[in-house]
Amino acid sequence: MNKFSRRFFLGAGTATLAVACGQVKRVSEEPNENANVQQTTKELNIYSSRHYNTDDKLYGDFAQQNGVRINLIEGNADELIERINSEGANSPADILITVDAGRLWRAEQANIFAPIESEILTSKIPENLRHPDNLWFGFSKRARVIMYNPEQVDPTNLSTYEALADPQWQGRIGVRSSSNIYNQSLVAGLIEVLGAEATEEWCRGFVANFARPPQGNDTSQIEATAAGEIDLTLANTYYLPRYADNPEIFDRVKVFFPNQNGRGTHVNISGGGVTQNAPNRETAIAFLEYLASPSAQEFFALGNNEYPVVAGTPISDVVASFGEFKEDTVNVSAYGENNAEAVRIMDRAGWK
Numbered sequence: 001m002n003k004f005s006r007r008f009f010l011g012a013g014t015a016t017l018a019v020a021c022g023q024v025k026r027v028s029e030e031p032n033e034n035a036n037v038q039q040t041t042k043e044l045n046i047y048s049s050r051h052y053n054t055d056d057k058l059y060g061d062f063a064q065q066n067g068v069r070i071n072l073i074e075g076n077a078d079e080l081i082e083r084i085n086s087e088g089a090n091s092p093a094d095i096l097i098t099v100d101a102g103r104l105w106r107a108e109q110a111n112i113f114a115p116i117e118s119e120i121l122t123s124k125i126p127e128n129l130r131h132p133d134n135l136w137f138g139f140s141k142r143a144r145v146i147m148y149n150p151e152q153v154d155p156t157n158l159s160t161y162e163a164l165a166d167p168q169w170q171g172r173i174g175v176r177s178s179s180n181i182y183n184q185s186l187v188a189g190l191i192e193v194l195g196a197e198a199t200e201e202w203c204r205g206f207v208a209n210f211a212r213p214p215q216g217n218d219t220s221q222i223e224a225t226a227a228g229e230i231d232l233t234l235a236n237t238y239y240l241p242r243y244a245d246n247p248e249i250f251d252r253v254k255v256f257f258p259n260q261n262g263r264g265t266h267v268n269i270s271g272g273g274v275t276q277n278a279p280n281r282e283t284a285i286a287f288l289e290y291l292a293s294p295s296a297q298e299f300f301a302l303g304n305n306e307y308p309v310v311a312g313t314p315i316s317d318v319v320a321s322f323g324e325f326k327e328d329t330v331n332v333s334a335y336g337e338n339n340a341e342a343v344r345i346m347d348r349a350g351w352k
Helices: 055-066 077-090 101-109 119-124 181-194 196-208 218-226 237-243 281-291 294-303 333-337 339-349
Strands: 005-009 017-020 023-026 042-048 068-074 095-099 137-148 232-236 254-256 267-274
Touching: 005 055, 042 055, 042 077, 042 281, 055 068, 055 281, 055 294, 077 095, 077 101, 095 101, 095 281, 101 181, 101 267, 101 333, 119 281, 137 181, 137 218, 137 237, 137 281, 137 294, 181 196, 181 232, 181 333, 181 339, 196 339, 218 232, 218 237, 232 237, 267 281, 281 294, 333 339
Parallel strands: 042 068, 042 095
Antiparallel strands: 005 017, 005 068, 017 023, 095 267, 137 232, 137 254, 137 267
């Protein structure tokens, strides 16, 4: 099986189409039946590890507004990074989009991104959610929060990530593997604010409180929490709204934002940047600027229940029901810079 999927989106007044695995689906709701596909003159090649069908609206909207044919390659982040490197100076990739600042850092270390100057991006996207040298930018956020079963946990006993190492939580915590980039970035963020020694001490206490060996993904942890198999877990906020129509799970799992009386809750991003050898650099920059526009930010927020990066953008009702929260403002580039140390700490602490 090919590990990459290919799709394209047509603009310049043409019907917007997506092609995947030999199947064609229409994305545009009101195509122009008299349009000539050959009218499309501009192209944009996007490599993306975001696997959300709701992103189709982003690509289709930009393609139609700007008369651009978008060629989309989807795959695993590490595989896309390897592909761009192997393609070298002849790579057709204009943009790499991926989730988690830790993965953006991996691409940065592979020398994939080129810095860009854009007043739109630097004015709209908070400084802590973009690379210090403008190699990449965050376009949506997710908070990694404590999710708990209200029948088994009194929320007044919850406070910080650090407090999850207290003995009162022994045998009560479920979490996914240390190989998961979301957990690695959380620990990397703790290193940035607490230092490596204190973070390792925390990590040992946290692991000692596991109810079971790490297993599954975030949705597995949510389902186990609802079933009472574990009392609480760490998960990204956008996963829980997927169960909004399933009260057997949704009503049995609540969200707690840690560290509200201190630095704030850990947040991560989904983001992207322009490649070093982008053949369509100007169009690529325009697309990134589009991702910071009101319509695109609403697509992120309402389509996938993420948090927008641009202030004032509405969020979904389900996400809003979790409540407002203070977020940690450490620059997310630290998640990548501290990743190697985070992995070593997790390994020494026995986080499998």
